[in-house]
Amino acid sequence: MHAYQHGGVPEQKTPIWSAVRLNRAVLILTVVGIVTHFALIPVSISVPVFGHAAMDWPLFAVIALGGGVLIFEIVQKALARDFGADFLAVIAFVTGVVLGEYLAAALIILMLSGGQVLEAFAMRKASSALNALADRMPRVAHRKDGENITDISLDDIVVGDLIAIFPHDTAPVDGVVVDGHGAMDESYLTGEPFVVAKAPGASVLSGAINGDAVLVIRAERLSSESRYAQIMQVMQEAEQKRPKIRRIGDQIGAWFAPFALLVAFIAWYLSGDSVRFLAVLVVATPCPLLIAIPITIMSAISMAARRGIVISDPTVLERLPTCKTAIFDKTGTLTYGRPELVEVLPASGHGANEVLRLAASLERYSKHPLATAVLAAAETRKLALGDVARVSEKPGQGLVGVVDGQEIAVTHRKKLIASDPAMAEILPPDASGLECVIMIDGAYGATLRFRDSPRADGRNFVGHLGPVHNFNKVMLLSGDRASEVSHLSKLLGIDESLASQSPEQKVEIVRRETALAPTLFMGDGINDAPALAVATVGIAFGKHSSVTAEAAGAVIPESSLQAVDELFHISMTMRRILLQSVIGGMVLSIFAMGFAAFGYISPVAGAVLQEGIDVIAIVNALRLALAGNIRADLVGDEKQIS
Structure with a gap:
């Protein structure tokens, strides 16, 4: 199995015609087909083609090719009993074809393919941090055999190989220095802004940047098992996790779809006009659920990244505002971690x-x-x-x-x-x-x-958790001695503290508190990974190991309490904007369904109107991505997103 390709990106075997490329092709075909349809309107009356107006043939191509691809994807979901928000759109599409409303059917394809392409684009933008990490890795390693140095692929490195790391190069694999004295920048792992000296016997982490001297290391792991590869894998898996918020969107779509079908059937039954059935379904297609939710989530991840916060599990953005108990490790979180x-x-x-x-x-x-x-x-x-x-x-x-x-x-x-x-x-x-x-x-x-000195803003941060963020309980856990922990608790105003706690004891305490109320656990990543994993939300300070990055839902490399407070506000703002987009968009759709049911909106007009509702939802969802500032209670001169 190859660990890296093209500068360090973990290899992914993707078919030439992936789902993203197919949806992009469908979107392009649909746009071209609809534009051609309108262009042929002047000649359609006088020049019929095989019994149909010339302007209809581009729509037939869109329906046959683009519609076939999208229906196949959604039928697969239906077979897996995944009746999400897009299932209603398929019903509307099929109805449009049956009733001869070809333009309405093509516009539905435009909505579905456009939403999926937009979601894929948002997800790709969220991968920028992963791509930045990938760019750090070298394409080749310099294997030393006696006096000879040969360039080899990272995949060809075996344990025990001697690898030369030239000045300012990046270490391709974990190892131990066997020759040379120098220094390496490991800040991407430790979060500390200083370099670490290296001499024979010192360990080297893959991804560390060498200083001015040549170092020869002995490979201790394969490139696919190295620290850097593990971090890359953790980030990849985090991006593939499906946020709980999106599942809530599917749940909303699950009840909204039957409601829309009921309204459509009633309109058809009372009026005797099947076109009204189609019109209702077209305007009811819940594209705010299909588009606004992923955009809002990705916007929040992007905002967090700009503030120096790495979101490894997007569900923290939903869960954080629900937390009622805050539990802190001592060293490196409420203290500076610089004794x-x-x-x-x-x-x-x-x-x-x-x-x-x-x-x-x-x-x-x-x-x-x-x-x-x-x-x-x-x-x-x-x-x-x-x-x-x-x-x-x-x-x-x-x-x-x-x-x-x-x-x-x-x-x-x-x-x-x-x-x-x-x-x-x-x-x-x-x-x-x-x-x-x-x-x-x-x-x-x-x-x-x-x-180790307490953070200057520690008391203000702890003090505002209850009044501003609705925490009911704040605890301090530490492996340090009772006198040191008690002293810090008094300085910061923490009522409950436990000292001399082993990692296993911390896990039990966090698990017990989580059973009582949603918990936030913050640790500096040293021996805190198990507690980070069992808490409702885990936030790690620094990047001490790939295990920490995997256990925590968010990582703050700069170890800043202000960044934690900013994360609180990002999650709160994301939740508010998401609900505005989804509920607002669906309320507008319900009003439009009423007009369509009474015959005031045709299927084509309904598709155009739904696109307008989508634009409103998308623009609102993008507010978080376009915002320049986020309010932090610890710093009063920044603007709050409104």
Whole structure:
């Protein structure tokens, strides 16, 4: 199976004549046929062709070819017991053909094919983020065999291959550095605006952009299994998910279709005129359901993307306004996730600056949040970093490497005490806040303590959730110590907080709360994926892993509470505009059905009138896509969409 083609796009085996292309061809044929029909009107009376007016033959071609394609698609849905909004249009089309109202039948085809092409266009526009990701990937990889370097397809990479990554190139596969020292930009995954240093032993993620030095990595995964491929797959699957809002549209169409048929039959029965039956069905064709809903959804996704919000599951746009309980992880969501080093407690025989220099030298090659704090402290103290070799950072095992000939390990208190209970007597007393332990050549070297500051807008954000967005409960869950969590809760005005919670415990708590009321869970993506998945709506800060992107319904790479508030308002505005378009369009259709039932609207006039109703619904649906601003309660100078 090919992982990528044409710059990284996951391969999709699409028939030459796909449904989208067929509908586009039908639309073009229909437009040409209708235009030709009107062009032939002057000569139709004097020049009959095979017993029919010349102007009717273009319509026959439209009905035979275009109508056949659309009927086939909708019959397939009917066989699957999917009687959606477009089923009524097919009944109107068949009735028009039987009654000889060929222009009305052709206009129905125009409505159906136009709506489907427009929906496909909207979906393709929503794929722009996926296309942008695809463009990042290289077309070939540089395999190193001795002194020779050969360009190969990404599909030809096997585990164990040595791959050279040239300056400013993109890593084609996940791997480990075996030769070279440099730095790589992994911000698309981590959401952090800094690069990560690389040395032999350091891991490399596919999609990361290399700096100025050549790096040679050993492939650890196939390209189809790499981190980047997983992210691409998650985004593809998210685009293919059918939003619940669209299912609501189908439900509305399911009751509206029988209602329209009933009105049409009554009009036919009371008047004895079968044309009225057709006229009612033509104006009743619920195109606002067929067109306005996908446009509104895609417009909301586009608006969110412009605000730096990635919607991986469109159903969050419907569900978010219904949430009543907000549950937050602590680090990286309500705090900045950028801890600062506040204290160095060296062991006897070690100086604070020397231990910090050794730790910072090694932390250059780590993506752990505390690494940035250690490096910033070393830079502030103007410490010269040492040479590093044999770097290793396995999940849960800490960071290990050799710095200036000394074996340095950056680990944590629980792991040390679990492996050697005697360490409990050596380590300094436990305290609130974050910490890590430095081991030098297997012996205790120092304890580093950190503090993570709450977000400046955190209290305002938490405080406005109830009054503005109708949340009844706000909770804080964290794996950190009780003193740290309790302190943050008081600062932000959160009444209920739970500390020292494992990922499994978080899942149980979120599941329990979701059973009571719809929940919103926000996490920074580290160990939060299970809780994100079980909540009604999951919002992840940053892009720490493909698992997080799959579990969360929305991802905010810039980790901004203002962006979360903007997402609230986008979803609320989308819901309002959607209901305006659908209900407003159907109310207009019902009025038109009344006029058609009494004989004041012909089938052709009804088709034109329905097109006018469609335009109104579409224009209203596009308001969200065309709007430049969205109101955020945390920033008062932006305009609200009206």
